[in-house]
Amino acid sequence: MLNILVLNGPNLNMLGQREPALYGTQTLDDIIKELRERARSLAARIEHVQSNDEGVLVAQLQASQKKFDGIILNPAAYTHTSVALRDALQTITVPCVEVHLTNTAAREEFRRFSLTAGACLGQIMGFGAFGYHLALIALVNYLKSALKSGQSAR
Amino acid sequence: MLNILVLNGPNLNMLGQREPALYGTQTLDDIIKELRERARSLAARIEHVQSNDEGVLVAQLQASQKKFDGIILNPAAYTHTSVALRDALQTITVPCVEVHLTNTAAREEFRRFSLTAGACLGQIMGFGAFGYHLALIALVNYLKSALKSGQSAR
């Protein structure tokens, strides 16, 4: 059984209400519920944390080292401004996949650059809530390959 | 009766002590007290929150959707760095007025650009504590026009 941390940044608790034309009408609870089902079918277990607080997100990443096999991270607004999250990602060795609901390459200039992506395994963006499913599939695939080849992941 | 949230960002709790030549000698409590009186005369009620914490400010903006008719926001230092506050402002539909005590156009280069102003109704800066009063007058005027014309504000 693989343990996966799903970590969501600021304003993602508002999904369903937040600019629905951009972010969709599903709530975060709905998304996580569907994701848990997917996880089960992949022999994985999900723990979900959302916070609007940079410090809390940093602490969650730090604590993941001992408890999780992989991380799915949507840093939301902190993607573009948080050196602290980048440092936290480099502090741990748990592999992480960055997810964005929207295609940030088609939005405002200041959303073009991700400080955190360079410290992740990879990045998935533009597929709405389904992006979390893709990230989960990617992570499970990665962890199984790593296991198979006898090395620790990342 | 209009319900207005007054939201103050980092270091504004230090007013009176903080670089008085720049920010004046009144404490934040004094300012809010005077503002409440002004509010009463305008048939409005004020709730005041100050926080040094970006996450707390984001949460306050999110929660305002159901409880307030308008917001007066002084994001202080986060004006220039917080995509999270901008996203929170775009998540809600409550109209918001940005206030700065000082005239930031006459200060350091890094205070010239506001990430949050573009997601607000308007901005008032340079009038010290009286700026909050101007913001309140602006907000009440805006909300009454909106009411009169039968549309929801913003």
Next chain:
Amino acid sequence: MLNILVLNGPNLNMLGQREPALYGTQTLDDIIKELRERARSLAARIEHVQSNDEGVLVAQLQASQKKFDGIILNPAAYTHTSVALRDALQTITVPCVEVHLTNTAAREEFRRFSLTAGACLGQIMGFGAFGYHLALIALVNYLKSALKSGQSAR
């Protein structure tokens, strides 16, 4: 009785016709008429000048030194390009409030930077024609405080 100069820059004579979705449907005459009423209630008198000409605006600011207690300035397009207006503002000691009808922070990149605001008392933007009323209230408040404390304004 306080004497206030209201000085409007290029294309503001076209209000009512000019991109009404952005700038509203009121004409400049309507706005000034309402502002005069507000002024009366605040024991102030308004003189209004509009010009499309940078040189004329500079001359008006220069001449204000002897005739006015305060200035409300909407430099319009010259906000972003006129060092001459900034120099004129620094030449005089009459306090000035900068007003913009729209929230320039939500518009084109080249409208982000104001050359003139740094030479003013403060700036108010995004409240349409009501911005002039807020500027008047701000100016009167400022001038009265200055009078009370026995110092000349600014």
Next chain:
Amino acid sequence: MLNILVLNGPNLNMLGQREPALYGTQTLDDIIKELRERARSLAARIEHVQSNDEGVLVAQLQASQKKFDGIILNPAAYTHTSVALRDALQTITVPCVEVHLTNTAAREEFRRFSLTAGACLGQIMGFGAFGYHLALIALVNYLKSALKSGQSAR
């Protein structure tokens, strides 16, 4: 009969004398005279104004709304510096064609960017005085298509 305003900016009154290797030896009067003949053959009438003054040019554009079907504008030096002309162009709905005598793409760096072109129908540059003829042909063609399709031009 189509009424066309030809509006020329600063230093174009010096044509013939001004850097003839770059701008040619014809005077502005010669150019306009030939253009009037072309106009006649296209069932159009030309009114010509030249000014070195940004404010006068702005006023001419404003006034064109009621009197002209189209505008040919050579903003000369103001092309690169005048937000006021751009705003004036956006204030009116008369279609405008921007003309430059020289190919500004082959000149100094500061002539590369046009503030006004984005508010015009199109731009023609590099063909000397004949550029005005091309602009006239373009404008007449555009206005006739608009007439034919029953919509107002632009």
Next chain:
Amino acid sequence: MLNILVLNGPNLNMLGQREPALYGTQTLDDIIKELRERARSLAARIEHVQSNDEGVLVAQLQASQKKFDGIILNPAAYTHTSVALRDALQTITVPCVEVHLTNTAAREEFRRFSLTAGACLGQIMGFGAFGYHLALIALVNYLKSALKSGQSAR
């Protein structure tokens, strides 16, 4: 049966030989063979084209309009330099997913910006050859949702 075009840009024909530490040891043929199997299990059919030629890639995108339900595109080096590919993507209405084998956010500065991503549905990067599988899953999911809701995809 969904028809998917897999389009690979310059130097991807060298996979297996090209900087294996970065790009892996599988050849492009191996990758496509595995991807076809995945496609079959998802009721999709894959057509694969690789070219080192910008013009050929542009033509393939243009031709896809009539023949394919979706596109998986790895523009490789052209990601960062080709306005022509971006224009081709905007010319067609077939939904496209951009894939990168490596995590470009962790590489050279000039690989940070994608000209093409803004004209795609979304982007997946950093998962090696498995990225194509994720793109296929994403595309099939997107196309089925579109079908279900009765609208044409994109």
Next chain:
Amino acid sequence: MLNILVLNGPNLNMLGQREPALYGTQTLDDIIKELRERARSLAARIEHVQSNDEGVLVAQLQASQKKFDGIILNPAAYTHTSVALRDALQTITVPCVEVHLTNTAAREEFRRFSLTAGACLGQIMGFGAFGYHLALIALVNYLKSALKSGQSAR
């Protein structure tokens, strides 16, 4: 009889289908057909080549030296990225007019700068398909003047 090469860059073969709101509904064949008629009336003959391939466009320009009196070039996407086309234009002495269907000054930032225009006689943009007609008129006028004054064109 003047021989004119009309050279069209990438994605222009898709006219009619490509973002019709921007580029119009006429196909390239329709445009060229109408242009041939115009040419005939001006005692000119047109040869038309469209290619999505930078190398092919470069070769066409090189070959034009011996076969054509003038060139009408719409480099499309390559306008902003091709030093090779600029070099080809500087290699030959046949005069060239650059045409753009849309007014690129009113579009994305990366379409503002033309690498090729500085190596052309002039540029015409924003008049849709009629821009080719204007370019033809400009070119014929230029070639006749050159002939008249007994010098070779350019």
Next chain:
Amino acid sequence: MLNILVLNGPNLNMLGQREPALYGTQTLDDIIKELRERARSLAARIEHVQSNDEGVLVAQLQASQKKFDGIILNPAAYTHTSVALRDALQTITVPCVEVHLTNTAAREEFRRFSLTAGACLGQIMGFGAFGYHLALIALVNYLKSALKSGQSAR
């Protein structure tokens, strides 16, 4: 007895585990323990706070005004992004020394600029944990000089 606040920013609680090649193998507890011994020998007393939270760090700086004679601050990731910490430092008059474990001048581009250093007495970087000792020696030396000369520190 001098009271010194040692304030550590995000991810410094992970020392020992965090990229040991860069940051060393000592834990933060070990470092502080050794620093307390040094403090004792210098007639100083240390209070230590670490937080991953920008708001908490701001609050600690604010509260230091009444309780401490000096501050040793390692803002870690917030060095490069926090206007709030800079404002807090300018709010208080307690002298502060900025410390970095690594030589940031030899690391990533985004670590080159410190927003906070300009509001400190000085900065020490590149000496690992020993940097805290140097900062303590610097601070005690500074405070004693200030005492001797009868002025309040800073």
Next chain:
Amino acid sequence: MLNILVLNGPNLNMLGQREPALYGTQTLDDIIKELRERARSLAARIEHVQSNDEGVLVAQLQASQKKFDGIILNPAAYTHTSVALRDALQTITVPCVEVHLTNTAAREEFRRFSLTAGACLGQIMGFGAFGYHLALIALVNYLKSALKSGQSAR
């Protein structure tokens, strides 16, 4: 007898009142009066024009071609923003010396770059009103050398 035009830009009519610490206490009339005396001793005659208006300054430069042997120009604020003045200077062949009262290299960033200086003979700055005297001496010296060598000036 040499005829020299002294041309002063915006806000220089305010000398004596304008930021006296920077610009001195002499009025423009005083300065010109002293300059006329100097001119007499150098067998030169001065005509003086001051204007706040860019267009008027442009016209004065244009008209100087037939009436003056040399120009002393203080473009003031327009130094940094006026392409029109630069173009006017390049239109005429009368040699011009640029003067600034203050040392602009020691002032705000936006005063560092002069658009006009590159079209002048030379530039003198930082010597207050005496700078006009230096410019006159420089101009007379230049004109006499030109005369002596039998070539027309510039």
Next chain:
Amino acid sequence: MLNILVLNGPNLNMLGQREPALYGTQTLDDIIKELRERARSLAARIEHVQSNDEGVLVAQLQASQKKFDGIILNPAAYTHTSVALRDALQTITVPCVEVHLTNTAAREEFRRFSLTAGACLGQIMGFGAFGYHLALIALVNYLKSALKSGQSAR
């Protein structure tokens, strides 16, 4: 016998005709003929390919891996724009020398930066056609040293 690929980019087929003042009057055939003679004297054999096509040049580099001991590359215009050529150079292990006929440091700004040079052994520029001879001498010297020291080249 060493096998050397000489690969020439766009517009180099026009040598002799192309801006002779800059590029000389020799044709590419002349240059290659002379280079073959030099090669013979150095116990090397040359194969020459010129293409205007980025994709063809990429393919030539890819194919060189199995057939050549070294490459002399003049990427011409693609020097400054082709990530694809850089990637191709990094894909192969054959050592490559970059040659430019002109001294690009003395030409237009956009010719200053080479995307490809960083993936080559070295660069030679400014010596006209003789630069190819220098490159050949450099390459032969390098390959012999590598042979002598028993390691494979590069």
Next chain:
Amino acid sequence: MLNILVLNGPNLNMLGQREPALYGTQTLDDIIKELRERARSLAARIEHVQSNDEGVLVAQLQASQKKFDGIILNPAAYTHTSVALRDALQTITVPCVEVHLTNTAAREEFRRFSLTAGACLGQIMGFGAFGYHLALIALVNYLKSALKSGQSAR
């Protein structure tokens, strides 16, 4: 008697030989000889030093504090690169006038910015060797005014 140091930077010893079209045909000795005569007529004495060495120039400025009443400095190439010369100028209180033979505003981009001018009294450029005479006149005038007003110069 006023003692003036004339300090010339690198390559000025080559005057007469160095790009005579730009710098004139007089040698430095000729220039200084003429300047000494001018000095005598102004009751001043000149000491002249030329060096190609930044360190020597720095030392000369340092030593001037005790020996000279004023400095005429032509930093030549070091104008644009030497923080050391700027620091030396700020170390001393002797007033300094910066001179350039050519009008640097009309030359290469990298000659536009002067690091040293901001630490001088003023700057004179573009008048060839006569610029030294102007600087001397300016310096003597400044020193006499300072003497007259009883304050030490600068």
Next chain:
Amino acid sequence: MLNILVLNGPNLNMLGQREPALYGTQTLDDIIKELRERARSLAARIEHVQSNDEGVLVAQLQASQKKFDGIILNPAAYTHTSVALRDALQTITVPCVEVHLTNTAAREEFRRFSLTAGACLGQIMGFGAFGYHLALIALVNYLKSALKSGQSAR
């Protein structure tokens, strides 16, 4: 006994006289004398060199390789401009500590970036002359740790 080179750059020989408000009133001799005493107490010996000359400083660094265990370097103005000093630091393996008397982060923009710091062990700034003492303590501590662990320093 450890041998330490103290190397001071341009204008530091002027300490005591040079802007005393910024740099203090002690002379360099005083500072070095006190530093020698500190050195003695730490079983170290100091050799001191000051030069205004970049080349001399480079040579001193080069020569240090054979004679010194560590270096304390205040590059002064050359900090921001000397690639030569950086290269010299990278040429030797003697560990070096960079010292600045002032807090350069609180001064002019051009003092923000240090070319040399990235080639040093660490940097200490803002503590006036005491900074040299801190550097010495840091260096001795570093050298002893290196000795203890049996590896050569750096």
Next chain:
Amino acid sequence: MLNILVLNGPNLNMLGQREPALYGTQTLDDIIKELRERARSLAARIEHVQSNDEGVLVAQLQASQKKFDGIILNPAAYTHTSVALRDALQTITVPCVEVHLTNTAAREEFRRFSLTAGACLGQIMGFGAFGYHLALIALVNYLKSALKSGQSAR
């Protein structure tokens, strides 16, 4: 017999010791000795000067005018910072070839731009010590062609 000056900049006297992985293990003496042999075989004579001092290098270039037929210059660190060397190169008419041991295009950002190359005949980089041989061959070839065509070199 051709006289060639070989001029080497700062830190090149340390070759053999300086970062041998980058710069090789040969000393400068070894390199020059081998180069003299090469020179002899080409009927040339070499004079060699190395200096760490910008001023000395400038003086050497100046003095070369009368004594040398050509120059081989490795400006080392001064390549990127010395306007003085560029000016010296433009002062003389002796042709110069710039050499770099390493391929600077593959190193730090600040080594990308050469201030001096634009004033040289050409540049050779990346071939280690053999680069000097290539430069000598290039120079001799250039000088002989110049001789043959009867014009003075450069």
